[in-house]
Amino acid sequence: MSYRPKDAVVSDGQGKETRAPGLLERVRECCRVRHYSLRTERAYVDWIRRFVMANGKRHPRDMGAVEVEAFLSRLATQDDVAASTQNQALSALLFLYREVLGIQLPWMESVVRAKRPQKIPTVLSRAEVTRLLALMDGQVALMASLLYGTGMRLMECVRLRVQDVGFDRNEICVRNGKGGKDRRVPLPRRLRERLLEQVERVRILHGQDLAAGAGEVFLPHALARKYPNAGREFCWQYVFPSPRESKDPRSGMTRRHHVDEGVLQRAVKVARDKAGIDKPASCHTLRHSFATHLLESGQDIRTVQELMGHKDVSTTQIYTHVLGRGANGVLSPLDH
Template identity: 75%
Template sequence: MSYHRKSGVISSPAAAAGQGAPRLLDQVRAALRVRHYSIRTERAYLQWIRRFIVANGKRHPRDMGPREVEAFLSMLAVKGNVAASTQNQALSALLFLYRQVLGIELPWMDEVVRAKRPQRIPVVLTREEVTRLLALMEGRYGLMESLLYGTGMRLMECARLRVKDVDFGRNEICVRNGKGGKDRRVPLPRKLEELLRAQIARVEVIHAEDLAAGHGEVHLPHALARKYPNAGRELGWQYVFPARGRSRNPRTGLTGRHHLDEGGLQRAVKAARFQAGITKPATCHTLRHSFATHLLEAGHDIRTVQELLGHKDVATTQIYTHVLGRGAGAVLSPLDRE
């Protein structure tokens, strides 16, 4: 077996001799795309597989097994002191490699030292804090942040929102391919209707300019580009919040306009939080937590909130009951009884 330093890929001697066998990471990449994994998951899995290979002297994974996998994952927890979610992602990447690519079923790895998953309640802003935060944001970022709070969408669900999924007639937004690959509907806040219409009008202008320049084709999920060859150039499939410039799609090689970089929104929220004097470690996801908590405070059924958030299990939604007034804040301290 040989390791290609430039690409970080291990191949067999036959492949190195030019017999055309695909390199290992190319096989992983192909397997991920066949199963419609996101580009983010693809990059993360490839990174963990590279780290696993390098950590074991660049040996081919077929020549290793549970012992090496257990040692690598335990090293992440003990020496790397990684979060439980990070270790689980590395485990998922290696299980995918062995099961889906190499066709090897690893026995249950009982000897892995697991990173401890902390039991934390979500950070939630008060209504007054939300008002202060949103008042300091304007433009596209202000609209996106208002949508996060007003709909309970996740950050990337908002960034990937398409024009066709905003239904002004029914006052709702269809969230496509959310966590777990599920679609759901969320309310379209009436206060944001005018701003959303104006944003979509700007998208229409930008899209017309892209078409005139010989571009204007947006990425379509799964195999829709083959089924509907012209759909990618239609306005309905364009992102509601497009990037400022065109870019090349790493998978298709086509030049088009992707959605805006979510990192800019995250930085804007952080700056607004400091400016608003909010000491809580609030992020974009905090507004999703606040959405759920404020709905429960208003008397909405927990099953309704579960559906709006897209939670598979109501137990996940129940975490928000811990931050309601029925929790510690509703208990009268012995000190206050004097």
């Protein structure tokens, strides 16, 4: 659904009339101007569509605090969504009024965000991680090992480019992580040879693509306009490419994208079940295990914070609860 007022007709100044972009088209344009990810764009468009449909297709300009609060309340009371989901809906509506419609509404600031409960993350023991990785093979095994060995997020791993793997310095540069930040993480020495072999496979595949007249990948932040040939350079290729080319949903160009993250997610789930691990373990659990095991080995929390890419150390401190290093885990000086 693309909401558009009936009278949304504009003139091009030469007597010709054209349709103005619909509301959702304008939302997409604003997201792309601000370099929002495709996932964020799709989430915002979906929430704004649901908000309009829930209010009889009325234009958001004709609605206010009553409709927004009622919509958010229904999400919590009727749909029973999580606090994070409700906050995402609120963020989408804030974006709609501020950035798309250009309306500064003071009442939007007073809308209360749902408080997210603080949960202790699921963490695997070292033995469980070993069993899990042993039941995987090929590319998915290498990717899962990287998640545990570096603490990268799932999408940071699948979006890894050849130029970001520093074999000479034994480190990986994670580009455009959460919050748009870059950071460096260690390249596990046990994965060095396997990563070198993976890069060589990518080199061969890229050569075949170039010979077929293809071989171009997506470049971020309009770099393709500044460097027209960079998209075909080997250094920009994904370390874990998709087995087939696909059409870019934004530009419409057919390129070789990175592998679908669902492939790794399904592989981890299958390996978890085979290993008999009775925990809701996922790809993100390997990241949690990375941080927890570092702290167990005596690594200081500030270093772990930097490796995880956490903005605040309080986020990293959640892993001290997993370790039991709170009040119950501290030996009183009197007991010495």
